Amino acid sequence: MIAIVDYGAGNVASVHKALAYLGHHAVLTADPRQLRDADHVLFPGQGHFGQAMTRLRDTGLDRVLLGIIERGTPFTGICLGLQLLFDGSDEAPGVAGLGVLRGHCAAFAAPRKIPQIGWNSVRIVRPGSPMDAVAAQEHFYFVHTYHAVAADPVDVVAVADYEGDFTAAVQNANVFAAQFHPEKSGRAGLGLLSACVRGHPC
């Protein structure tokens, strides 16, 4: 079973629809047991880092997710779901993230427009993630103001250029996460989602 973490943070329904289109049944859930039983957990998100962390903490989902990740369940973060995996973000100073990956999220500096909105080409910098299924220089749809600055560069598997390289995707053991929205990136995005959940019962 594929589970999508439903914690009231934006784009969960569009991820569900994209998986349905690909023929995968996924459940939208905040139930700890269902999440723990899942063969694959997707962790989408849109919105404010601080508000999302507060919600995860208030519901105890933060510890549930950390347990799932520790047990080795394949785990896919999307957009804010990538940023929350890090130690923190300038969007919410003093609020600790999940801390699965070392590093911090920072806002794009001027004169770049924020949010970055649109299709950006992604460059794979390290093999061994679902990004391997993606063609070279493939374009994906980004919508974000903050980007992750990984303390351990080896966690970064793909970058994109917004007047300078930034983290587009990360991978560490069973955890993969994308800053862009595969569920809104047309065929390229559907292909990546498919690669992410491949091998899991649908």
Place this chain on the structure above:
Amino acid sequence: MLTRRIIPCLDIEAGRVVKGVNFLGLRDAGDPVALAERYDAEGADELTFLDIRASDQGRDILLDLVTRVSQRLFIPFTVGGGLRSVEDMRTVLLAGADKVSLGTAAVRDPQLVAHAANQFGHQCIVVSLDVRRIGGRFELTSHGGRASTGIDAVAFASHVAALGAGELLVNDMDADGTERGFGHELNRRIAQAVRIPVIASGGAGKVADFSQAVIEGGVDAVLAASVFHYRKMTIADVKQDMARRGIPVRPIQPQNLSAM
């Protein structure tokens, strides 16, 4: 590199596309979902659905349309037309839209932009500005360009950007329908006044107009309706011209969905 976006706009009334559409091979050219899929296949970077006569009656039909589009189409899409409240926006977003576009409602009550951004995040709030040149300045109009507001368009753009708009859609009402090109001076002045993406709309007539909107107007995206509907040009034509002039665009993807 971040690419410039090409956004076809579909004018909807009671769930149907109203502007005549010249697509060959479509069973029903008035069906927004079929058209949306066609534009997706042709390389549209996003889509916008504009409910041109938003009525309470039409709203349910629109919501049904939004749901159907979101089940079949996996590129971002924006819905606008007659959204007056945070609740209106919520229903459209829950139905599956990625962004909402606010026009007259934002002119009447700019704080609505702030409320919406707080509720849904900046990224899904597009503020649509209908602008006319009056004397030496650009003035905001409302109700589809019919009502004058006396508000300076550039100042208003800065104001709604500060309130939390994620993007601005600038409709040049003087250029709209003329097919003489986008209003570069207007676009440039707004693009220079804000730090959020600007989408140009109104005036597309030939392929080069799109590139000029980026080069001279400094916009991040270009929206058009008729020129695409009537097959005066394709999205591929526009992207080719842009690429030739060194403007980054997303290449049109081959259709290989069946391989997944």
